[in-house]
Amino acid sequence: MEGRLEDIIQKQEALIKALQEQHAADQELLDSQKQMVQLLQERIALLEKENRTLASAGNELSASCERLEGLCTEQQKLLDSLSGIFSEL
Structure with a gap:
């Protein structure tokens, strides 16, 4: 019995x-996942900023084109006027 x-x-x-070992491994995985989430959030913020910058640049380009x-x-109006003047001469 003993x-x-x-x-x-x-x-x-x-x-x-x-x-205990499984818990430690799970904790490491959780910490890694938290870091990944933080990195992804930072990347999203950078992409959103870049998107705003590109949208602003697009608006400026559109205004410049106009x-x-x-x-x-x-x-063209000036050229047409000059053409008219030269044709009269």
Whole structure:
């Protein structure tokens, strides 16, 4: 009986040790996952900032294109006027 009791105690101690090791491994995994989440959140923030910057640059480019189109229209009007003047000469 005493030998059997010692076997049970040893098995329980081994089980406790295995559970402690599993807990430590689970904790490491959890810590790694928390770090990954933090890195992903930082990356998302950077991507959102980059997206806003690109949107702003796109808006500026669009406005510049509109101004350029207006200047081209004015230049064409001037060329048409000059053509009219030279054809009269």
